[in-house]
Amino acid sequence: MQLTKDLVAASATPLVLAILSEGENYGYAILKRVNELSQGELEWTDGMLYPLLHRLDRLGLVEAEWRTPEGQRRRRYYRLTNDGHAALDEQRAQWTMITTTLKRVWEDLPMPGPGLDPMAGARWEAS
Amino acid sequence: MQLTKDLVAASATPLVLAILSEGENYGYAILKRVNELSQGELEWTDGMLYPLLHRLDRLGLVEAEWRTPEGQRRRRYYRLTNDGHAALDEQRAQWTMITTTLKRVWEDLPMPGPGLDPMAGARWEAS
DNA sequence: TGTTATGCATAGCAGTGCTAGACATTGGAC
DNA sequence: GTCCAATGTCTAGCACTGCTATGCATAACA
Numbered sequence: 001m002q003l004t005k006d007l008v009a010a011s012a013t014p015l016v017l018a019i020l021s022e023g024e025n026y027g028y029a030i031l032k033r034v035n036e037l038s039q040g041e042l043e044w045t046d047g048m049l050y051p052l053l054h055r056l057d058r059l060g061l062v063e064a065e066w067r068t069p070e071g072q073r074r075r076r077y078y079r080l081t082n083d084g085h086a087a088l089d090e091q092r093a094q095w096t097m098i099t100t101t102l103k104r105v106w107e108d109l110p111m112p113g114p115g116l117d118p119m120a121g122a123r124w125e126a127s
Numbered sequence: 128m129q130l131t132k133d134l135v136a137a138s139a140t141p142l143v144l145a146i147l148s149e150g151e152n153y154g155y156a157i158l159k160r161v162n163e164l165s166q167g168e169l170e171w172t173d174g175m176l177y178p179l180l181h182r183l184d185r186l187g188l189v190e191a192e193w194r195t196p197e198g199q200r201r202r203r204y205y206r207l208t209n210d211g212h213a214a215l216d217e218q219r220a221q222w223t224m225i226t227t228t229l230k231r232v233w234e235d236l237p238m239p240g241p242g243l244d245p246m247a248g249a250r251w252e253a254s
Numbered sequence: 255t256g257t258t259a260t261g262c263a264t265a266g267c268a269g270t271g272c273t274a275g276a277c278a279t280t281g282g283a284c
Numbered sequence: 285g286t287c288c289a290a291t292g293t294c295t296a297g298c299a300c301t302g303c304t305a306t307g308c309a310t311a312a313c314a
Contacts, residue, residue, distance in 0.1 A: 003221050005269095009302070010137035011225045018232035028261050038228040048303055050263060055302095073261060073310070092233060094130050098138045099226055101165040105145035106219060132300095136271070155292050175272055177294060182271095200279065200292060 001041050012044075012052055014091040017080065020062060021088055024079040027053060053078055061087050128168050139171075139179055141218040144207065147189060148215055151206040154180060180205055188214050 019025060019033050027049055034044050056062045061084035068074045080088070146152060146160050154176055161171050183189045188211035195201045207215070 001221060001224060003225075004137070004140075004218070005302085006133070006137035006140070007221055007225060010131070010133035011229065012302095013131075013133070014229060015232070018229060022232065026261080028259095037231050038224070041224050042228065045303085046262075047264090047305075051302075054263085075261070091131070092229075094128065094134055095226070095229065097128060097165070097168055098130075098134060099222070101169065102138065102141060102145065102219075102222065104164050105142070105149065132271085139271095153292080155290095172273085173293075174274075174295090178271075181294090202292070 003042070008042075012048070013056070014088065014095060015042075016049070016052060016056065017061065017084060017088040017091065020078055020080045021085065024077050026075040026077050028075070030078075056084070059083075059087075130169070135169075139175070140183070141215065141222060142169075143176075143179060143183065144188065144211060144215040144218065147205055147207045148212065151204050153202040153204050155202070157205075183211070186210075 015034060015037075016030060019030055019037075025033070027046065030053075031044055031046060031049055034042050053062065053064070057064050057078075060081060062078045063081055065077050065079070066074060067077050142161060142164075143157060146157055146164075152160070154173065157180075158171055158173060158176055161169050180189065180191070184191050184205075187208060189205045190208055192204050192206070193201060194204050
């Protein structure tokens with residue numbers, strides 16, 4: 001499946017935050033995890049992940065630390081900060097809102113709420 | 128709720144396409160419909176909708192026609208083309224895919240599939 | 255010794271979405 | 285009569301930023 005740029009951009013941050021909420025992690029493994037979670041549909045490059053990680057760091061949503069596990073390569077581990085957790089919740093709420101909105105049209109649900117009804121009951125035949 | 132730019136950008140096209148799939152419509156009414164569907168959470172400006180509509184027109188996803196209903200203002204009505212319907216289906220599939228992916232992390236679902244398990248079973252304590 | 259997997263980094267520009275500003279008509283309030 | 289709000293549409297131009305392309309390094313393995 002070929003995803004639009006917009007969608008990739010919009011989902012990148014919440015996805016990384018969500019993955020880090022599972023526990024600290026490092027770039028290369030995050031890449032693998034994204035692939036796994038999306039069952040191969042999302043194909044992120046490292047070139048797009050690292051800048052994002054740096055951005056999240058600048059924004060204070062994650063903390064980074066170099067570490068060299070026993071007998072392994074040097075890696076930079078990232079961990080969610082409190083602000084990061086809050087940001088994740090916020091993003092999640094936003095996604096839920098948008099998804100709910102889209103579903104309302106897609107599934108033609110009856111609509112609660114004030115009901116502006118801009119069309120005053122008029123209906124047009126499609127196409 | 129304050130939405131990120133990315134998310135607004137990513138949802139704009141599918142939302143407009145979805146609204147037009149309900150039947151032909153014109154700019155001002157689409158704005159109202161968006162407000163209604165999102166129950167006031169989405170506050171689009173006309174300045175962002177019209178360029179989008181023009182773009183969709185250029186891409187051949189919608190057709191436009193000036194019309195002046197009996198005793199009403201002149202309006203430009205937009206209608207989905209076949210390509211538009213196809214694009215809507217495509218976008219919908221993409222959203223579903225992403226949403227599914229995000230839910231997997233958010234809800235910590237057990238994961239089906241090949242199971243790359245890049246961490247070889249290791250678990251870290253979260254921050 | 256060559257290749258693949260692991261692991262990280264960033265300069266710089268292409269691409270584009272929106273803000274700001276403009277214009278016109280209708281109807282109701284005062 | 286006048287004014288304001290709602291209705292209705294349009295576009296130039298630039299600010300912003302996300303990614304592509306590229307570079308570097310080590311380990312394992314064939």
